Amino acid sequence: MVIPKAGDNWPSMANSCWGDSSILVPWADYLARGRIEVLGNQYDSMKRFMKAAKWWSSFLAISPTDRYIWRFPFHFGDWAAPEGNVRDWLKKGKWVGTAYFANSCQIMSQIAKILGHKDDQIYYQNLREKIIHAYRKVFTDGEGTLKQEFQTGYVLPLHFNMTSGRETNQMTDHLVQLIEENGNHLTTGFTGTPYILFALSDHGKLEEAYRLLLQDTCPSWLYEVKAGGTTIWERWDALRPDGTVNIGDLSGAKSDEESGGGMVSFNHYANGAVGDWLYKRLLGLEPLSGGYKTFKVAPKIGGNITWAKGSTITPYGPIHVYWEIKNGMFHIKVDVPVSTSCQLILPNRKSMTLMSGKHDIQEHTF
Structure with missing residues (x-):
């Protein structure tokens, strides 16, 4: 979870999103700067991460499909979502982990093609298809409705191109419905928030995306602006409307899972990833x-x-x-x-x- 590893003696364990940065960061650097040597230098490390993700996905699997659902050893899940608590965020780990696994396979296939590793290109593309099939079978009714509905659960497969046809339309409609049921607010955590506007605007819901972008009551980006924020916060509600800091319950009367553990940072970029959408869709670059x-x-x-x-x-x-x-x-x-x-x-x-x-x-x- 931290590179370079420091401060503990735990064995290295692959986990989703945070761990996927071993692939997402070199890929982002390549797109921005065109340095193929960065992909080449990191390629072996990327492959080791993917091998670990695949191993953990098959750990304790009881069916062929289960071998592609990434549950273990640990995921942050829908981390820092405005609904639920720490325990609820962690419970979403297998949805998040499996979707990120499929996305990293897609990127690895593209990287392998650029580097001329044709066998790897085919391997990761085939692995991705198996993961998508497993996601659909385990988490959905097969037609685009999640068995357990939450916004990030729809955002990730939509943005990671894991859906097709009527299934895509269904998932998009369900995502819009969940947003509207929450008073036109997002309820995504760190793993879904960077992609929620893409999931909407790229699937025929542009006005809904703008409505979410311009929402100014908590939780929203403009709530932070109205509250005087000049940096992105770790939690959407880190500052209350009356100007007091929301540090949760630190009295000890509640567990960390119940209180949020006093988790407050006023310089915590994750939700600022909306800037990617502002550049790629609003500006268009x-x-x-x-x-x-x-x-x-x-x-x-x-x-x-x-x-x-x-x-x-x-x-x-x-x-x-x-x-x-x-x-x-x-x-x-x-x-x-x-x-x-x-x-x-x-x-x-x-x-x-x-x-x-x-x-x-x-x-x-x-």
Whole structure:
């Protein structure tokens, strides 16, 4: 759970999400910077993690399907979710672990292809399919309804592309229903919050995504802004509306599981991962290959937001994107670095390829 390992003598044990960082971080670095050598240097470590995840998934399995459900030895589950307590978060571990296992298989297959390891590419893709089949059989009714419903339980398979056809529509509808039943609030923990807006906007629920983004009562991102937060908090309710710090019950009258253990940090980035959605969907900027050699700009407009501006530094130079809506027209400016190309998809679905240079385009919104 911590690299480099320090402070304890426990044996190394693979666990989901936190452990999956051994794959997610090098992959993110590759997409941002294009450094294939990072993937090569970390590849053996990634494979050891995947081998451990597979071993723990088969541990004490009593059926062929169970061999692909990752329960052991320990998962944080739906950690720091605004509903339930520590014990409830941990109980969600097998849903979270199995979904993250499938996602890491997909990334490993892509990495193996980039590095030229064709056998590994096929192995991880086949393993992913077995995990997805197990997830569907064990956790759902086979048609898109979870046997135990919670928001992260729907978010992960949707965002990790583990669903298809009618099943996808059902899961999306159930996710929206759970959000609406909670007064248009999210109830996701660390493992689901980074992906909930993607799960909505990428499956036909863009306005619902914006409604969630712009929610300003607790739990929400804008609640923290309204409360004066200048950093992201560990818990959505770390500061109460009256300005007092919510440290839980530290009197000793309740267990840590019941009180949250006084778990309060005002500089705890996890829920700030919403920034990924702000860049990739609101602004529309997303790499299509390592180092933004090819990239996409496809803003998804909504929520009565009329402009967005952002940039990122790539190995080829800076990419700048600015768009605004005015008088029924969509105006976008994109700076494309030398030696790169951009796939621009406008809100009216018109698509074009932009080569290096400064581009200034106007189109009717729809």
